[in-house]
Amino acid sequence: MQASSSSSSVPLSVKKKLVIMGKSGAGKTSMRSLIFSNYTAHDTQRLGATIDVEHSTVQFMGDLNLNIWDCGGQHKYLDNYLTEQKENIFGNVEVLIYVFDLETTNRESEYVLYDDCLSNLATFSKDAKVYCLVHKMDKIPDHEQKIATLDSYRRALAKRSDMFKPDVYGTSIWDHTLYQAWSKIVYKLVPNMGIIEKHLRNFCRLTDASEVALFERATFLVVCYTTSNHSDFLDKYMAISQSIKQYRNVCNQAQSPFRSVQMRNKSSTLFIEPFTKSTYILVITTDSEIEPAVTKGNIEAAKSHFINLAD
Secondary structure, eight states, X not given: OOXXXXXXXXXXXXXXXXXXXXXXXXXXXXXXXXXXXXXXXXXXXXXXXXXSEEEEEEEETTXXXXXXXXXXXXXXHHHHHHTTTHHHHHTTOSXXXXXXXXXXSOHHHHHHHHHHHHHHHHHHOTTOEEEXXXXXXXXXXXXXXXXXXXHHHHHHHHHHOTTTOOEEEEEOTTSTHHHHHHHHHHHTXXXXXXXXXXXHHHHHHHTTOSEEEEEETTTXXXXXXEETTOXXXXXHHHHHHHXXXXXXXXXXXXXXXXXXXXXXXSSOEEEEEEOSTTEEEEEEEOOTTSOHHHHHHHXXXXXXXXXXXXX
16 A cells, blocks of 8 residues: 555554463353454354464554464463563553453452563553453343452452453443454554544534444444534444444445445434545434435545545
């Protein structure tokens, strides 16, 4: 991809290392495959255990490359990561994602491994950002119990993570919570996100839209969003993200590639359209006097401007 001449464009080949760590069976490879390889939740049940470290590089938002290290969680590999390979594994890390298995029978041993990871991270990548995903939250049917369990993890991890102050999320491959967590992770990795958000707000205002959101094209993760009344609809956009990705998989299986969505009811009109090379855009209008053709024209007119920002 060629660099844009715009002063706000991202430099070529911005590469950021993400390490995914946790014990065997925690669901690390399943979540990576669901987000980055277009697997369905049912597809992930066919995946085997990761052998040692699986490396993959994912192009995200144009020139941002995510260098993902998915570390197998068997004891023999974990011991090696923390001794002979510690500088290789924990050096130059931008993000550490530690996955806790909700079904573990020994939570304390997970905390010990987490402590060892943070100790090495402090030595080799002290500026890294840490995220903790408490995975398989679908195993807890009661909502209040889910909240209590997540709070328990947050309190325990806050005591052990003074230097890094991790963000802690409850996740499951069976609902939008996994998309929500990963969207928040990648949000902080896009170098010019503040500029993109500013121009998205301007687009929302100038077109009289009620809501506008950007999705990364390959993963359909929510990149950023804005609303005319400053409401927080993140959960809604995450549910849309999950639904569109599932629908797109169905379209691909039917050899009928997904292109766009337009829905209209008495109170609003929704558009999901291809935008730049690396994004889709969602636009919702609630003004009945705005014709759909006008909104689609505004989206088309804005593409060239956003290409300099997002690609």
